[in-house]
Each structure stands twice: as structure tokens, then as C-alpha cells.
Amino acid sequence: MSTVKDKMKLVKGDITQSDCQCIVNAANKSLLGGGGVDGAIHRAAGPQLLEECKTLNGCRTGEAKITKGYDLKAEYVIHTVGPVFSGKGQDRVDLANCYWNSLELAKEHEIHSIAFPCISTGVYRFPPRPASLIAVTTVKKWLEENEDYDMEVVFYCFDNRNMRCYKMEMENL
Numbered sequence: 001m002s003t004v005k006d007k008m009k010l011v012k013g014d015i016t017q018s019d020c021q022c023i024v025n026a027a028n029k030s031l032l033g034g035g036g037v038d039g040a041i042h043r044a045a046g047p048q049l050l051e052e053c054k055t056l057n058g059c060r061t062g063e064a065k066i067t068k069g070y071d072l073k074a075e076y077v078i079h080t081v082g083p084v085f086s087g088k089g090q091d092r093v094d095l096a097n098c099y100w101n102s103l104e105l106a107k108e109h110e111i112h113s114i115a116f117p118c119i120s121t122g123v124y125r126f127p128p129r130p131a132s133l134i135a136v137t138t139v140k141k142w143l144e145e146n147e148d149y150d151m152e153v154v155f156y157c158f159d160n161r162n163m164r165c166y167k168m169e170m171e172n173l
Contacts, residue, residue, distance in 0.1 A: 004140055004143045004144055004147075004173070005170075005173045007143055007151060007152055007153060008136070008139060008140070008143070008152075008153050008154075008155070008170065008173070009152070009153070009154045009155070010154070010155050010157065010163070010166050010167060010170050011115075011154055011155070011156050011157070012156075012157050012158075012160075012163045013156060013157075013158070014040070014156075014158070015037060015040075015041070015115050015117050015156040015158075016040055016041055016044035016045075016072060017073065018073065018074060018115040018154065018156065019073055019113075020074055020113040020114055020115040020152070020154055021074060021075050021076065021111045021112060021113045021114070022066075022069075022074055022075065022076040022077065022078055022106055022109075022111045022113070022114045022115070023041065023069070023072065023074040023076075023077055023078075023114070023115045023117075024064075024077070024078045024079075024080060024102050024114065024115065024116045024117060024119070025037065025038055025041045025077050025078065025079045025080070025117075026038060026080065026082055026098075026117050026118075026119045026120065026122070026124075027059065027079040027080060027081055028081065029058050029059060029060065029061070029081050030058050031053040031056050031058055031059055031065065031079050032050060032053055032054065033050060033053075035122075035123060036122040036123060037117040037122070037158070041072070041077060044071060044072055045069060045070040045071050045072045045077065046070045046071040048068070048070045048071075049067060049068075049069075049070050049077065052067045052068060053067060053079070056079075059079055059080070059081050060081065061081045061082070061083050061094050062080075062081065062082075062083070062093070062094040062095075062097030062098055062101065063080065063081065063097070063101055064078050064079065064080040064098065064101040064102045064104075064105045065078070065079050065080075065105075066078050066079070066105055066109060067079065074115070075111075076106075076109065076111060078102045078105055078106060078114070080098040080099075080101065080102050080119065081098070082094070082095055082098050082119040082120030082124055082126065083095055083120055083124065083126065084120070084124045084125070085120065085124055085125040085126040085127070091126065092130070092134055095119060095120055095126060095131060095134045095135075096134050096138045098119050098120075099116065099119070099134070099135055099138040099139055099142070100138055100142055102114070102116070103139065103142045103146075103151070103153075104142075106151070107146065107149055107151070111151075112150050112151055112152065113151070113152040113153075113154070114151065114152070114153055114154070115153075115154040115155075115156050116135065116139075116153065116154070116155050116156065117156050117158070118131060118132070118135070118155075118156075118157055118158070118162040118166070119131070119135070121162055128161055128162045128165045129165050131162075131165070132162065132165035132166045132168070132169045133165075133169050135155065135166070135169075136155075136166065136169040136170060136173070137169075139153050140173060155170075
């Protein structure tokens with residue numbers, strides 16, 4: 001039987017190249033594309049992603065919505081809106097909700113492998129160290145509470161700074 005730690009992996013690279021059934025997009029509230037990982041996912045998925053996103057009426061911080069993956073390897077994209085870092089406690093709650101709600105939505109759609117980017121650590125300025133702790137502990141808790149559901153979670157880090165933070169948190173599991 002696999003442990004929670006066995007169900008979580010860490011990869012340095014481009015999330016748009018993930019072989020997971022679903023990738024998560026660190027989106028803005030409009031869901032209509034932007035910079036960073038959001039722009040990269042929209043470019044890699046092709047124009048059909050934008051057309052489907054236009055039908056979703058945006059997304060609130062901490063919530064998640066799902067679309068097809070179109071030209072991506074991934075069958076689905078879950079779009080979640082991370083908090084713009086303000087230093088308030090609600091930032092942590094909202095960031096944890098991004099991971100939790102994305103996993104819940106994946107389960108509803110019978111998705112069994114999901115790739116997460118480092119949500120909010122780019123232009124939204126969430127410090128990577130606490131962001132990685134929130135990501136890893138939230139996913140761990142979800143996996144423990146859903147131990148009967150077969151789910152593989154891959155954290156994708158694009159840069160060395162986030163990679164070091166996530167690696168440290170994964171080692172502490």
C-alpha cells in the first residue's frame with residue numbers, strides 16, 4: 001500500500017509538458033489568460049481554452065473551475081485564483097483553498113493525477129517558503145482524508161528558489 005508521501009512528487013520544469021491527467025492553472029480572476037504560468041498554459045493549450053474560459057464567468061480567489069486541456073498533454077485544466085499577498089491571515093486560507101478546492105474538483109471529475117504550479121509565488125508575491133508549506137501540508141491533509149481515492153500529485157517548480165522550498169517541505173513529510 002502506498003503512503004501519502006508516495007503519492008506526492010516534485011519536478012523542476014514546465015507544467016505545460018506534464019503527463020498528468022490534469023494540470024492546475026494559477027489564473028487571474030477573469031480566467032482569460034495573463035502572464036507567468038497562466039499565459040504559458042493558455043499559449044500551449046491553444047485558442048479553444050480561452051473560448052471555453054469566456055463561458056465560466058471568472059473565478060473568485062481560492063475557488064476552482066475546470067476546462068478541457070485542448071492542445072496540452074493533460075486532458076483537463078483546473079483554474080484556481082491564488083491570493084495577491086497582503087500579509088494578512090486570509091492569504092494563507094485562500095492559498096490553502098486553491099489546493100483543496102482543486103483536488104475536490106479533480107475528484108468530482110474522476111481525475112487521478114494532477115500537477116500543481118507554485119500558486120501565487122510569482123507576480124502575486126506570496127513568499128515561496130510559506131507558500132510551499134501551505135501547498136504541501138494542504139495536499140497531504142487532503143490525501144489523508146481521501147485515502148481511499150487513487151490520486152497522484154505532482155508539484156511543478158519553474159525556478160530553483162521554489163524548488164528548494166518545496167524540496168524542504170517534502171523531506172519533512
